[in-house]
Amino acid sequence: MTQDAIAAGVEALLGKGGVGEGAGAACRALPADAEQTAALVAWARAARLPLAVGHGATIALAMGSERTLSGAVRLDLARLARVRFYEPQDLTIGLEAGLTAGAIAAELARAQQCLPLDVAGGDAARLGAILAAHRSGPLRHYYGTVRDFTIGIEFVTAAGKLTHGGGRVVKNVAGYDLMRLMIGAQGTLGVITAANFKVFPRPAETETWGWGLAGWEQAEALRGALLRHPGRPLALELCGPPLRAYLRFGGGAGARARWRRELAALSRHAGSEAEAVADEGAFWREYGAAASGAQRWRLVAPAGRGVAALRALEGFAAAQGRALRWRGRLGLGVFELELAPELEGRPALDWREAARRVHPEARLMRDDEPIETVLDGSGADLALMRKLRAAVGA
């Protein structure tokens, strides 16, 4: 099918406002709603056209892979940007995938509520991308990830069927948990068009304190002290270089005063005095900004081995003449890494192995790694995933 014929076919389905420039693909399809999305997927399948799913500026995701972009239809969900329902007293909201984190925050702010979508990319990040890639940020320490607070999901299967899992209530065990399955599947099991969430009251007041750390031992000591601390902070971050840790907590005046009293003991573990972060809002907005041109990785390790894995990777990067930056969840063992210049070939394999030597479950994953690369590995779990993809995916 020619590029013009593809564009004409998309326009016939979606109307004039539903077709745009392809940017590498044959054309860009902008469905107005979930039903149009389903119709488009079914049409593309019948016409044997590859379909690339993008969620706007932040993260481009492909159903299939980027290799198929040429001659493909690029599906853009930017027009799926409605709030389906919002019940502040039920603490629930239904959102379409094209909404940005900023628009969602603005909607929820009306009732002093929030969804902790503090991912890299900030307010511009689209919900669909956050779900498809299972993105999270510092607030994960307290709230968990989207997998923990998504209560319902709507998606279009590879066959073009509009499908749902979960529902609109905060507690629901009917059927298989399709929310967790679809979140992080990078669009390979279906295109997420909307999701329902339980939302949270916005903490009345929050404070952020930071420590400059002399070394990895201090990072480990601080983590250990907070592991055994009865309070539940909103965030506990480790970043560098230079090596620094940040603690964010919230609550009423009494609770925050208690945390401030605890800072002296925590500072002894950190080996330095805690310093208050003056403009919290600006600090956390800038905290997630990525360096340009660096290769981005994610490190996931058991919570108690995260610091050791980071330490090993810093040593490896230095030996390879690479600059490494990191930031992540000190209490959970999940970190975002930036490496420059990038590693390829054998050194990249050794780099992954450096993490695994610290703990067999520690994993390094490239941020832009298609899920197919992961599924190609060995193991009974990955074999099940491949079967699942074949059964329901593209």
Added chain:
Amino acid sequence: MGAYDQLRRKLEARFGRAGVIGDPVGRMLYEYDGGVDRATPDLVVFPQTREDVIAAVKLAHQAGAPLIPRGAGTGLSGGAVAREGGVILSLNRMRRIVEVDVENLRARVEPGVVNLEFSDQIAPTGFYFVPDPSSQKACTIGGNVAENSGGPHTLAYGVTVNHVTGLEIVLADGAVARLGGKTAECQGYDLVGPLVGSEGTLAIVTEITVKLTRRPEAARTLLAIYDAAEQAAATVSAITAEGIVPAALEMFDGFSLRAVEAYIHAGYPLDSAAVLLIEVEGLEEEVEEQAAAIEQVCARAGARETRRARDEAERAKLWLGRKHAFGAMGRLSSNFYVMDGVIPRTKIGAVLAGIERISAASGLRIGNIFHAGDGNLHPLVFFDQRVPGQFEAARAASEDIIRLCVEMGGSITGEHGVGMEKDGLMPLIFSEADLDFMRAVKQVFNPEGKLNPGKLLPTYRSCRETALAAAPAGAAARL
């Protein structure tokens, strides 16, 4: 010789006579769980290790026999009942705590470990396993995984799926897979998510990696007392509107609190129309602030009085009433049916009024004790099985309640699972496309459908029947 005689001999050869039940009287003990549905298994086998499970699964697979995993049998939806006969795989002898790894905030346990015993055993570490179903003294963590169990304290912390990061599973053909592990997320798809709550229809779980949660420093337990149930219901959403998420928020209607008080003497006022049992947890200063704010909300919503438990003994007594509530109800009637439905918490008042109408129309008494904070209702429908037609009437009333929940935008189950009780009701909240997707997932794990058949997913026939009977408003419950 029948197929099950041959299988019995093979199982006895592997497990010994003490490891297999095949006689009719012994099998009768396994024909029910905590719910109302019954069916007799052909055999019961008791593996003690993963290798035992693999051996039993392979033998059942070769014989083409259905295989039904079972924990303590405390479930309430018939999940552990052998609906189509077959072999019950009783996992409650697999009760080793394999590892407690506080540094990584994880523990690995076998499926037969009892929920409360686990938290008690690890208490010296200062950590615990959050899900706390009412049956936690008896129910197993494997059963919690199968049903994605909740409990009063899951309001703030989430249900079982939020506290499990890894599973070791045995598939229908005896193959072993490890999903997830100790890390906060795994590579590839999240298969732990759909496995939790799959009611034994995807695989047999032989080991579970659970999250350990730090015990809170302090708790405040409040009892808010009302002269009108609507005021208690309105308080629930008023608390959330205030920006407070309690650790637990339970409600008793007047009938139920009087029944519980007569049995437990927990201190619930006999002349009240409803009470709320509210608990906040956290730092000492935090809970003090929250308890004070909740007292004000309750007063504004019309509470006659709000009492605080003065010490741990008073707190334990208040909770004893909740934990033993269903036992107390057993004193009122020879039979009762515990329902499980979910509604948006703003609809509690309207739904309680609807349940009263259903009670009047059916002529059956219905009590309400439930997790009000997350809108998870547990109406108790009382009946006498000896009176012809009463069981059927109780079932019909229960289905009416579920339909009401769905009409209000809710779900057919919040924590008891679908099992064989509600598989036919799944079309009330899921379309045929939704169910087809779930069937495709099941097909990957359990292609021959021999693992716990007749559970969770409706047969096509019951789908059509329910769809025809479904209220038109049912469709509104979807996204």
